[in-house]
Every structure is written in structure tokens, then in C-alpha cells.
Amino acid sequence: MQKALSYTLLFLILLCPATFVAGAIPEQWRQEWESPSAEMRPLQIIHGGFVNHTTPEGMSYFKDKCGLGGIVTNLGSKNYLYDEEQWAAFVEAVRSARQVGLRVWIYDEDGYPSPEAGGVVLRGHPELECIALVYDKEKADPFSVRPAYEYTHAANNYAAARRYPNLLDAKATARFLEVTHQQYRDRLGKELFDQVEAFFTDEPSMNAINIGQIPEDARKNVRVDDPIDPDLKPLPMVPWVADLPEKYREKYGEDLLPLRKSLFEGESENDKSVRKNFWSLLGDLNARRYYGAIQDWCKAAGSSVPTPEQPNIPLRLAASGHSLHEEPTVAHPALDGNKIEILCRMDVPGLDMLNSDPRAVFWGGWRAAVYPCTAAELTDRRLVMTEISDFSQIMEGKGHVPLEAMCAASAWQAAWGVTEFTLYYGIQGRGEETHKKYCEFIGRLNAILRAAKPVREVSLYYPIAELQEEYLPQADPLSLDKQTKRMQETVKTFEHLGQELVRKQIPFVLTDDKNAVPAGKILVETNLEPLASAKLPAIEPKSGWIALGRFERDSRDIFLLMNADEKTYEGKLSVPLRGEPRSWSTLDPANGEITTAVFDKTDAADSITIRLEPKQTLLFVGE
Numbered sequence: 001m002q003k004a005l006s007y008t009l010l011f012l013i014l015l016c017p018a019t020f021v022a023g024a025i026p027e028q029w030r031q032e033w034e035s036p037s038a039e040m041r042p043l044q045i046i047h048g049g050f051v052n053h054t055t056p057e058g059m060s061y062f063k064d065k066c067g068l069g070g071i072v073t074n075l076g077s078k079n080y081l082y083d084e085e086q087w088a089a090f091v092e093a094v095r096s097a098r099q100v101g102l103r104v105w106i107y108d109e110d111g112y113p114s115p116e117a118g119g120v121v122l123r124g125h126p127e128l129e130c131i132a133l134v135y136d137k138e139k140a141d142p143f144s145v146r147p148a149y150e151y152t153h154a155a156n157n158y159a160a161a162r163r164y165p166n167l168l169d170a171k172a173t174a175r176f177l178e179v180t181h182q183q184y185r186d187r188l189g190k191e192l193f194d195q196v197e198a199f200f201t202d203e204p205s206m207n208a209i210n211i212g213q214i215p216e217d218a219r220k221n222v223r224v225d226d227p228i229d230p231d232l233k234p235l236p237m238v239p240w241v242a243d244l245p246e247k248y249r250e251k252y253g254e255d256l257l258p259l260r261k262s263l264f265e266g267e268s269e270n271d272k273s274v275r276k277n278f279w280s281l282l283g284d285l286n287a288r289r290y291y292g293a294i295q296d297w298c299k300a301a302g303s304s305v306p307t308p309e310q311p312n313i314p315l316r317l318a319a320s321g322h323s324l325h326e327e328p329t330v331a332h333p334a335l336d337g338n339k340i341e342i343l344c345r346m347d348v349p350g351l352d353m354l355n356s357d358p359r360a361v362f363w364g365g366w367r368a369a370v371y372p373c374t375a376a377e378l379t380d381r382r383l384v385m386t387e388i389s390d391f392s393q394i395m396e397g398k399g400h401v402p403l404e405a406m407c408a409a410s411a412w413q414a415a416w417g418v419t420e421f422t423l424y425y426g427i428q429g430r431g432e433e434t435h436k437k438y439c440e441f442i443g444r445l446n447a448i449l450r451a452a453k454p455v456r457e458v459s460l461y462y463p464i465a466e467l468q469e470e471y472l473p474q475a476d477p478l479s480l481d482k483q484t485k486r487m488q489e490t491v492k493t494f495e496h497l498g499q500e501l502v503r504k505q506i507p508f509v510l511t512d513d514k515n516a517v518p519a520g521k522i523l524v525e526t527n528l529e530p531l532a533s534a535k536l537p538a539i540e541p542k543s544g545w546i547a548l549g550r551f552e553r554d555s556r557d558i559f560l561l562m563n564a565d566e567k568t569y570e571g572k573l574s575v576p577l578r579g580e581p582r583s584w585s586t587l588d589p590a591n592g593e594i595t596t597a598v599f600d601k602t603d604a605a606d607s608i609t610i611r612l613e614p615k616q617t618l619l620f621v622g623e
Contacts (some may be wrong), residue, residue, distance in 0.1 A: 024623060025585055025594070026554065029448060036443025039104055041069025042421035045107065045387070048076025054089050059096040063385040065432045067439030070103025072200050072422045080110040080118035081179060087187055094188060098195050105198045105320070105422070108180050109208060111159030113174035113324065115290070120226055121165045123513035125559040130154070130164045131235035132208035135264040135473070143260050145240055148208040150232045151475075153324060155202075155309040156213050157504040161223040164207050167290040168241035168282065177297050185301055193198060195463040198348060199298060200422065201321035202387075206286060209334035210478035213499055218395075236264050236473035247285065252277050264473055267484070272469040277352065279468035283337020291345035293317040298347070300517065313332040320348035320385050320420070325367040329491045330480045333471040338464045340512060343375035348420060351386030351413075355392040358564035358615055359409035361547055366502045367495065369416040374462075376417065377454070384417050386410075389424030400429045407441045407590060411562040411617040414445045415507075415549025417454045437590075441617075444589035448619055449560070452553035456459070457536060460498055462510040466490045505548035507537055537575050539610065545569075546612070557582075557622035573608040573620065577601075583607055587619040 032040060044062060046053075053059055062068045073093065076086045079113065087346035097104050112119030122129055128471055132148035147163065149155055163165035165172040185193045248256040260610065262274035301315025323339060325331050332339050343349040349372035353365060361369075372384050388410060390401040401409075410421060421442050428433050470487035480488055501508050539546055545565035551558040563569045584606065597620055598609040 002590050025621060028438065030435060032447035033587070033594070036065070036440065036447050036481035038068075038069035038101055040446035041443050042423050042438050043070035043072050043103060043105060043447065044068050044423050044427070045072045047074055047107065048086060048090070050078045054092040054096060057100045059093070059100045059102055062097075063100055063102055065436065065614070066427055067436030067443075068102065068213065068423075069196075069443070070105065071097055071107040072107050074107040074109070076223065077110050077118065079119050081183060081613060088244075091187055091192070091386075092615070094192055094196070096256040098192065104196050105200050107186055107200045107202065108176075108321075109202050109549070113157065113159075113164070113205065114201040115165050115167070115173065115180070116154075116162055117176055117180050120161050120179045120404070121172060121176050122163055125175060128169055128175060130166040130207045131240045132238040133263070134235040134237045135260075135262065136233070136235050148239070150187060150228055151210040151234050152207050153203075153205060153209075153211055154207055155228050158214060158218060158222060160223045160225050161228055162191045164530050165577075166238060166239075166241055167204055167206055167245070168285050170289045172347055173290050173293045177293065181297055181298055181301070182296075193301075196317060197318040198318035199294065200350075200385075201294060201319070203324040204290060204354070205324040205335040206282065206337070207335075208237045208239040209331065210234065210474065210477050211328075211331060211335075215395075234475040236475050238263050238473055240276070241285070244281075244285075248278070248281055249279055252587055254510050257590065275471065276363070276465060277469045278464075278556040279333040279337055279471065281337075283333075283341050284335050287342045287345050291319070291342045295345050295347060296465065314453060316347070318347035320346055322352045322372070322385070322387060326351060326371060327364050328478070328480075329367065329467070329494060330471070330483060330487065331478055332464060333468045334473070334478075335611060338468075338512070338514070340374055340378070340462060340464070340510060341514065342448070344371050344379050346372075347373065347381065348383045348385050349375040349381075350375075350387065350420075350422075351418070352387045353409070353413065356388070356409040357388035357393070358403050358405060358412060358547075358562065359505065359545065360409070361412040362499065362544065362564065363501055364495070364499070365412070365497055366416070368496065369413055370460075370508070370510055373417040373454070375542065377456070377509050378515055382417075382450070383419050385420040385422060386413050386418045387422050388413070389551040391424065398428065401438075403430075403434050403437055406438050407614040407617060408562055408564060408617065410438075410442060411445065411560065411589075412564070414449060415547050415560045417549070419446055419450045440592075441589050444587075444592060445560075445619075446615075448553070448558060448587065448621070449549075449551055452551035452558055455550040455552055456507040456509050458501065458506055459511045461507050462512040463490050463494055465513040470525070502547070503544040504542075505546055507535060507550050508549065535576050536572060540574065542568055543571070559620045560617065561610065561620070562617040563614060567616050569610065569612040571610050572600075573610055574605045575622070576605050582606065583621045585621045585623060589617055589619065 075090050078086060098310050108114050115121060130148040131145050133145055136142050138212055149163050155161045181199060212308045259274045262271040263278055298317040298319045324335055336342050351368040351372050353368055378383050470484045472483060474482055480491055547562040549560040584599050586595050586597040600607040
């Protein structure tokens with residue numbers, strides 16, 4: 001990306017208008033809408049402990065009583081990966097799930113974050129532990145390499161304080177695949193394993209960063225597998241691997257060791273160049289040695305034989321899951337190198353959404369969704385996964401959110417392009433009937449949208465190159481306020497522009513210095529006024545609480561609208577005409593109703609009348 005393309009720029013890609021034909025909603029759409037198949041419905045995350053659900057009758061509970069389409073599951077925590085009774089129960093559970101028509105994904109960890117394998121990866125292999133280059137300016141020789149454990153996410157999470165493997169070390173990933181993925185394959189046997197759709201990897205990161213401590217009330221109850229040294233001096237750190245100097249020399253033609261100080265301080269152009277080179281290289285290694293290795297293993301191990309229950313499953317086993325800490329843009333270099341780059345090595349890239357307040361998308365939740373949705377578009381894939389729950393509300397003492405909030409929180413993610421909903425929504429806390437209604441809601445959304453193509457006429461520049469140049473490691477928890485002025489301005493500009501696009505109902509994806517914008521781009525300064533001339537779909541009156549997604553399917557235009565406000569919204573959606581005049585249908589995923597929309601035609605647009613109750617979602621389909 002040339003320097004002239006500053007981090008303050010917004011890139012607009014105006015795509016060729018689609019053409020549309022008249023006609024009723026196809027019968028296939030209606031059939032799937034009226035009775036969504038398992039492929040369209042959510043998957044429940046179940047961590048071992050099947051109890052009475054290992055039998056077909058037990059698995060029927062999830063399908064028939066709860067309305068689920070599948071499960072994301074793993075071995076129980078007891079003597080993880082070594083308990084024969086749990087292996088037997090797991091195999092029987094998968095067999096029963098498939099027998100009743102439930103989809104099956106495998107969760108690749110005991111707790112989180114991946115790829116610890118519950119500590120098995122490092123057991124007998126301490127050389128595979130995550131390490132960091134630390135900087136202590138008080139010493140004559142300020143640089144040293146030490147394990148990256150204390151003051152990192154590995155020691156500060158809700159699952160377990162446990163030493164962490166090195167994502168930058170190909171041998172660590174190879175061992176993870178050997179003890180986890182290969183074991184699941186061997187234990188299930190070819191017939192059953194060929195029916196597994198995906199592996200779910202959970203919150204991996206390069207780890208060598210202090211992202212802060214979880215609340216003390218929670219921390220004191222987290223099990224400690226590996227003792228934490230409270231006397232270890234907190235120091236600024238960056239991820240490291242033994243062959244990093246060699247790889248740096250191969251890529252950039254210079255020695256890294258004499259340049260190490262630039263990783264921690266310095267404002268010269270040379271300092272920034274070193275940092276950009278360093279983090280770009282780490283992003284490449286992370287994408288290849290961890291995410292790419294898992295994707296390659298899944299591709300080699302996956303089945304090419306669809307099952308009778310699911311004739312349209314992908315022709316290979318999918319690599320899926322989500323990364324750590326999507327929303328804080330400032331943390332991206334240290335956690336991932338480049339978040340888009342790593343997610344492009346997932347067949348079903350995903351996000352983590354712990355907040356079920358529908359307004360979360362407007363507060364910054366969009367930053368979790370835009371990265372996997374961008375990765376899917378860049379790699380010409382459609383499926384995008386979310387791990388969704390009301391964890392935030394529960395931690396705040398508010399309890400489980402009601403059905404309306406569950407549906408609305410899911411709808412804004414569907415508007416972005418999410419198709420695979422993996423659930424931490426508890427069944428017992430809200431009851432089977434509520435769960436079933438939620439699953440039917442998701443099934444109806446996917447009945448219309450899963451085979452549709454998202455339409456995004458705007459691309460926002462993701463300033464990862466500038467973030468890599470500016471990022472300075474901190475000993476204390478990462479804070480944007482303690483970064484450089486340019487870093488602060490870059491992050492705030494990017495996040496402000498994205499938020500404004502969301503509030504103006506303008507769907508978008510990201511582009512960065514490695515992913516070129518197609519020809520025909522328009523450069524716009526930091527205000528969004530030039531978008532008015534692009535004749536994009538718009539609602540009147542304006543509202544900052546309406547989420548909008550736009551899609552195309554079978555030459556039909558589809559819009560999803562969700563009202564996150566506490567007040568009813570009444571207005572119109574203006575849609576530029578595409579060829580011949582059309583009629584419009586309104587589809588309500590909450591109750592399954594399909595009605596004819598009220599609309600006006602002008603010389604320039606279809607104007608659809610909209611009424612959205614608080615937290616309501618509607619689909620509008622041009623016929």
C-alpha cells in the first residue's frame with residue numbers, strides 16, 4: 001500500500017448493479033422457510049458430560065425438543081484425551097447424533113484457549129512453549145527470551161491458568177494435531193469421522209501481550225494447572241520463535257537482532273519500518289504455521305462423500321473457530337499479526353459474541369463480525385460462524401436474556417453474513433420451548449440467506465500496516481492511551497468510520513495493504529457525505545438503531561432489517577430500481593408469516609413501507 005493512501009482514507013467500491021426478474025418466492029425457499037432443515041439451524045456447544053444423551057433417544061432431545069440442527073462437542077475434561085470411558089461415551093454420542101440427523105462439529109480444546117489440548121501438547125515437550133522477547137531497559141543487556149505465561153491470556157482467562165504452546169512453532173501445531181485431531185479421527189473411525197463437518201478452534205493467539213486481568217471474583221475460582229510466579233517482573237514483550245531471525249533475514253535481507261530495540265521504542269522511519277516488517281512476518285508465520293496447518297490437515301482428512309441426511313455438506317472437513325479479542329483494534333498486531341490474514345486460512349471463519357444486547361453492534365460489536373465476513377468474501381466462501389451467548393449479561397447479574405434479545409442479537413450478525421450459529425445459550429435456564437423458537441428463527445433466516453450472496457458496495461480500509469508500524473509493547477495491560485499519537489488517531493478514525501457506516505445502514509467489508517481494492521475505487525476523506533451521491537439503499541426517517549444487511553439470491557434482492565431501539569420504528573426503505581418493476585414480500589422469521597409488502601414505485605426507486613417493533617427483524621424480498 002503506497003504511503004499516499006493514508007490510514008484516514010475510506011475506500012468505496014461501487015459494484016455493478018444486479019439485474020432482477022419478476023416471480024414469486026421459489027417453492028424451495030418456502031419449503032425450507034416453513035420447515036428449516038438441520039443445515040439451517042444452530043448447533044449447541046456441549047463440552048463432554050453427555051450423561052443421558054449418548055443414545056439416539058437422548059440426542060433426539062436436542063433435535064426435537066430444543067429445535068437444534070447439531071452439536072459442537074468434545075471429550076470431557078477428566079484426564080483429558082486419556083480416559084477410555086469418556087472416549088467410548090464421545091463416540092457413542094457422535095454416532096447417536098448422526099443417527100437422528102444432527103450435524104456434528106468437534107471443539108478442539110479442553111476449556112480454552114486452543115491449542116493447549118488441556119496441557120497435553122506441552123506435556124513432555126517444554127520446548128514447544130510460547131516464548132517472548134522481553135525488553136528491560138534497566139539492564140546493560142536489555143533483551144532476553146523467556147516463556148510467555150505470566151501476564152498473558154494463558155494465565156488470565158476463565159478456563160484455566162495453563163502454560164501455552166507457541167503458534168509460531170510448526171512443531172507445536174503438529175503435536176496439537178497429533179494428540180487432538182488425529183485422535184478424534186482414529187477413535188471415531190472412517191465412517192463416523194467422515195460425517196464430522198468441522199473442527200472449532202477457540203481463541204488462539206500469539207499470546208505475548210498483557211491484555212489485562214479478568215475480574216477478581218471470577219479469577220479466584222479459575223483452576224491453576226501451572227503455578228504463576230508473582231515475583232516475575234512484568235516487561236514489554238513480543239512473540240518469538242527460534243528461527244525468527246533466520247526468517248526475517250530471508251524475507252528482508254537484514255539481521256533482526258541488531259534491530260530489536262526498534263520493536264520496543266523509537267519514532268524514526270527506520271524504527272517504524274522494522275516494526276512493520278516484524279509484525280507482517282509474524283502474521284505470515286501465524287497464518288501458515290497454525291491456521292494454515294489446521295486447514296491443510298482438515299482438507300487432507302475430510303470426507304468427499306455427502307451423507308443421505310445432508311447431501312449438500314462441503315466436500316471437505318472445514319477448519320473453523322475464532323481468534324482472540326476482535327474488538328480492540330490496537331491489540332491486533334500483537335495477538336495475530338494481521339487478523340484478516342489469519343482468518344483467511346479458515347474455511348468457516350468465525351467471531352465470538354458474548355453480548356446479547358442487540359445494540360452491541362452499534363457500540364463496537366461490528367468489529368467482531370467484519371473480520372471473518374471480510375475473510376469469507378476475500379476467499380470466495382459463504383459460511384461464517386459465530387459463538388454466541390449472553391455471557392456479558394449473566395456476568396453483570398442480569399441473568400439470561402429473553403427470546404426477543406436472542407433473536408435480535410443473532411439477526412444483526414446474520415445481516416453481516418453469519419450463517420453458522422454455535423450456541424452457549426443455556427437450555428435449562430430458559431426452557432426447551434424458548435430454545436426451539438430461537439432455533440426456528442435462525443432456521444428461517446438461513447432458509448433465505450444461507451445460499452444468498454452478501455452485497456457490500458463499500459470497503460473500509462483496515463489500517464493494519466499503520467498499526468504494525470506504531471505498536472509499542474507495554475509491561476502493564478495494553479491501553480490505547482499509552483500508544484503513540486498516530487496509533488491513537490489511526491484506531492479512533494478506523495473505529496469511528498466503521499461505526500458511522502453501521503449507523504447509516506451501509507454494509508461494508510475491509511481492505512488492507514495486502515488485499516488490493518478492485519479497480520474503480522473512489523477515495524473519500526474521513527467524512528461520509530460523498531456516500532450520498534452513490535444512491536445506496538437508505539431508510540427514512542434516519543435512525544442509528546437499525547441494522548441492515550443486503551443480499552442477492554437467484555436474481556432477487558433481499559434486505560434484512562433489525563430494530564435495536566426500545567421504540568417502534570416506522571418509515572420507508574428506498575431501494576434503487578434494478579431493471580423491470582418488482583413486487584416485494586415481507587417475511588417475519590419470528591412467526592414464519594409471509595405477506596405482500598406495501599411499496600411505492602417512482603422513477604428512481606422502490607420505496608418499501610416499514611414498521612419494526614423493538615427488537616423485531618424482518619426480511620424484504622424483491623420478486
